[in-house]
Amino acid sequence: MQKILTIIGARPQFIKASVVSRAIQQAEGIGEIMLHTGQHFDANMSDVFFNQLGIPRPDIQLDIHGGKHGEMTGRMLIEIEQALAEHEPDRVLVYGDTNSTLAGALAASKLHIPVAHVEAGLRSFNMDMPEEINRILTDQVSDVLFCPTTTAVQNLDKEGFGNKPAKVLQVGDVMQDAALLFAEKAAPPVSDTALPDKFVLATLHRAENTDDPVRLEQIVHALNLVHEEQAPVVLPIHPRTRNLIAKQNLDLKVRVIDPVGYFEMVWLLNHCQLVLTDSGGVQKEAFFFGRPCVTMRDQTEWVELVDEGVNELTGADTARIVGAVSRNLGRRVVDTNQLYGGGQASKRIVEELKAAR
Known part of the structure; x- marks a missing residue:
């Protein structure tokens, strides 16, 4: 064997x-x-x-x-x-x-x-x-x-x-395999208060963003503006990211929740209106569940999603992030070309x- x-x-x-x-x-x-x-x-x-x-x-x-x-x-x-x-x-x-x-x-x-x-x-x-x-x-x-x-x-x-x-x-x-296999087991995250019916799902952990004070401040400001002006932002936050935001004395006004398991993440992806992320994998997961994605990075490994018009790169620029969310919020995505x-x-x-x- x-x-x-x-x-x-x-x-x-x-x-x-x-x-x-x-x-x-x-x-x-x-x-x-x-x-x-x-x-x-x-x-x-x-x-x-x-x-x-x-x-x-x-x-x-x-x-x-x-x-x-x-x-x-x-x-x-x-x-x-x-x-x-x-x-x-x-x-x-x-x-x-x-x-x-x-x-x-x-x-x-x-x-x-x-x-x-x-x-x-x-x-x-x-x-x-x-x-x-x-x-x-x-x-x-x-x-x-x-x-x-x-x-x-x-x-x-x-x-x-x-x-x-x-x-x-x-x-x-293989991430598409997982999404299809585990979608039926998805469950909402445990929270002290109910999540909003319509929300933007955000993730933030890349060192290129969290370790750069200017980029981190721009992103936090963008998240706050989206949360206050467009739709509630739900952010499962990694402990390291939470500590860096606190260290920089930034005022994060979005709905912060603890890190979630995969099934809870699938539930969030399947119930949000848009995904706002700097993750590589989450860009694809948004696509698997028919959600538009705004990626807060200067480049992406998943260029085919950008070419398909279902993922927009904004870098860490506040105005570009807010504008991209406004253009894509609530839009549905269809996998017409079996990309994965x-x-x-x-x-x-x-x-x-x-x-x-």
Whole structure:
């Protein structure tokens, strides 16, 4: 039996792994060991996802979080290497663009263990983003690259992967698999007061925004204006973001709630009028549920959503954010071109993993 060691550590990876792990469990001739780096350590940001999504409890738990990027990645490298030496997997499977992703890919490649990368080929073309560095380096050491979109395949082709001994495959997006699978289990978040019937769903966590005082102030001002003048804004807030806003003495006037589990997030996406975000994954999730998206970043990995006119980039400019919300509020989005594979990505990934041994 082929032994896959899957490395996860952050919220989006839990969701992606939930559907791929389910497909692995249903397949013959392939088994999985789950390693959780601990990169997201808050109970609402990790444990709840295992409980809700039915992901097998991790076989290996590293509990590595906090510190600067180099420190975190270095600690992960040391302990992941030890785990790989102990379990001797046939292949390592990594997801997305986090420090856990890069550490897992580097540790495996140094031990000559083949690496498969889910969500390969994505590019924002902004090297100030640590996620962009993680994506590029992970792709470079992977031998199977599972691309979610045509654009991702084209990015790798431009980088010369057609001349490398790596297999580039367009399989679709596992996040769409998850959205379709778990939509029926969605439930509203627990709150001390009822949420408004019509609202804008916001998320804010990217370091390029939260760690830049000017950008953070512009975004908070925009959120306040939207909340006061257009529609109530509901913001599930990460503890780190909350602390940075408080440290800068910014007056955030929107409806703030604690971080939510995936099913609660699905409920919010399915009941909001518009999504206002700096997340990569949430841009797609908005699309899966027919909601327009305004993205508070200068670039996006999901350029096809911008090309389709369902996602508008505004950067961190208050006026542009408020204007984009005004133009898109309440508009419905239709997936006419099946941009992300129609919910079959995880099945395709497992079929390819079995064939690539």
